[in-house]
Amino acid sequence: MSEKIYCQGGGCSAKLGAKKLSRILEKIDKYEDPDLLVGFDSHDDASVLKITEDKGIVSTLDFFPPMVEDPYLYGQIAATNALSDVYAMGGVPRTALNIVCFPDEEDLNILGRIIEGGNDKLKEAHVTLSGGHSIRDTSIKYGLSVTGIVDVDSIKTNNNAQTGDVLILTKKLGVGMTLNAMRMKDAAPEVLDDVFKSMTTLNKYAAELLKPYDVHALTDVTGFGLMVHLNEMLDHKKSVLLYGNNIPYFRDCPYYVDEFYLSGAAQTNRNSVEKEVVFEKENFFLEEIMYDPQTSGGLLASVAKKDLDDILDAFKEAGRECYVIGEVVDLKDKSIYVGE
Known part of the structure; x- marks a missing residue:
């Protein structure tokens, strides 16, 4: 990404720690929707909302700072990572929205390559890029909000392991x-x-x-x-x-x-x-x-x-x-x- 060093601790290693997140989330008095089949209580990969008797919507988002210098590769990695949570729920991703943080003074060609890399992975996955949101920031961050579909009886949660598995x-x-x-x-x-x-x-x-x-x-x-x-x-x-x-x-x-x-x-x-x-x-x-x-x-x-x-x-x-x-x-x- 030019001669600057952008990747000083990006990727998923930029996440907040699991203990910190748990302390915050367990204090939230959230609205309880009876159609929410999977929420953050189980620390699962994405949420699932039932929309018909046999279908649910899978929702997730993921973004992070660069972990590589090549903007196109960075976009590919970020998109692959964001899509993963839908697959991990047993779902099929259908649409995605870009999430972009980008400094005013940076070359927009860099941003173009990041988005191109992400979109190429979306095309490989047969997922439609349908929009997004961008803000000015002091550092580059990129990712996706992804929406998918899942059969209610095929949802794969992360906490149902069985003895002998x-x-x-x-x-x-x-x-x-x-x-x-x-x-x-x-x-x-x-x-x-x-x-x-x-x-x-x-x-x-x-x-x-x-x-x-x-x-x-x-x-x-x-x-x-x-x-x-x-x-x-x-x-x-x-x-x-x-x-x-x-x-x-x-x-x-x-x-x-x-x-x-x-x-x-x-x-x-x-x-x-x-x-x-x-x-x-x-x-x-x-x-x-x-x-x-x-x-x-x-x-x-x-x-x-x-x-x-x-x-x-x-x-x-x-x-x-x-x-x-x-x-x-x-x-x-x-x-x-x-x-x-």
């Missing part, structure tokens, strides 16, 4: 620390290419592959990292055993941890849930990977064990990533147990 993840972890290494000019180009490809891959494809199967809980892994999103999925009703050796991450992440290319957002994530987490063996690298904030991360699904082989076959045939990372068990003293 298997956990699968559809993208690698380590986005946050890789972007930090990039800012320090210490990330290999081929690793960055892999990370950028991941961040611009629509979760539409993984959601479609999961649709025929018994998915009991579904969310996407973004700024709160794997651990916080997983803890919200368990909702103090179940526990999970994670297979530490199966946790997928981008190449060079061990090096990034050794170099302490870590973020404040990762520490915030750790502070939010570490009392609910038990590591069977001390593993600093694995901890950092699991708390690392992801931008436009993959889907995390709790699926019926009987469907696992078919799901893995479907993803393999489609050439899509799918990693088995754990299993859901009855509630124990802690929510998350990390083994080998």
Whole structure:
């Protein structure tokens, strides 16, 4: 984005911490609409409002500062990330509105490239850009408000995991620390290419592959990292055993941890849930990977064990990533147990 350094902590790592948000939201005395099927009480990915007996509207919005210097790539990542919440609810996005904050003194060609990048991902998703809103600001921010449709009996909430389910993840972890290494000019180009490809891959494809199967809980892994999103999925009703050796991450992440290319957002994530987490063996690298904030991360699904082989076959045939990372068990003293 010209010679200036714009990406000083953008993407989903710019989120406020989960604890702070919870303290604020739990005090709000909101209007209760009987047709609101999913709201913020469950910490879910988007809201769902029933409009007919069998259809609901999915609503979400997401925006953040740049995490890369290329404005077109930034627009692609922001749009891919915003669309993800609709897919994570089992819905299909239909329309989107741009959200733009832009300094008066900046070159409008930069803004044009950002919006073009976002719109190209909308076209790939068959989503119509129908408008938006912009304001002058001291820094650049971009994202989308997205509206989708979902069948009421197909809504995928994030907190209905069942004992015996298997956990699968559809993208690698380590986005946050890789972007930090990039800012320090210490990330290999081929690793960055892999990370950028991941961040611009629509979760539409993984959601479609999961649709025929018994998915009991579904969310996407973004700024709160794997651990916080997983803890919200368990909702103090179940526990999970994670297979530490199966946790997928981008190449060079061990090096990034050794170099302490870590973020404040990762520490915030750790502070939010570490009392609910038990590591069977001390593993600093694995901890950092699991708390690392992801931008436009993959889907995390709790699926019926009987469907696992078919799901893995479907993803393999489609050439899509799918990693088995754990299993859901009855509630124990802690929510998350990390083994080998």
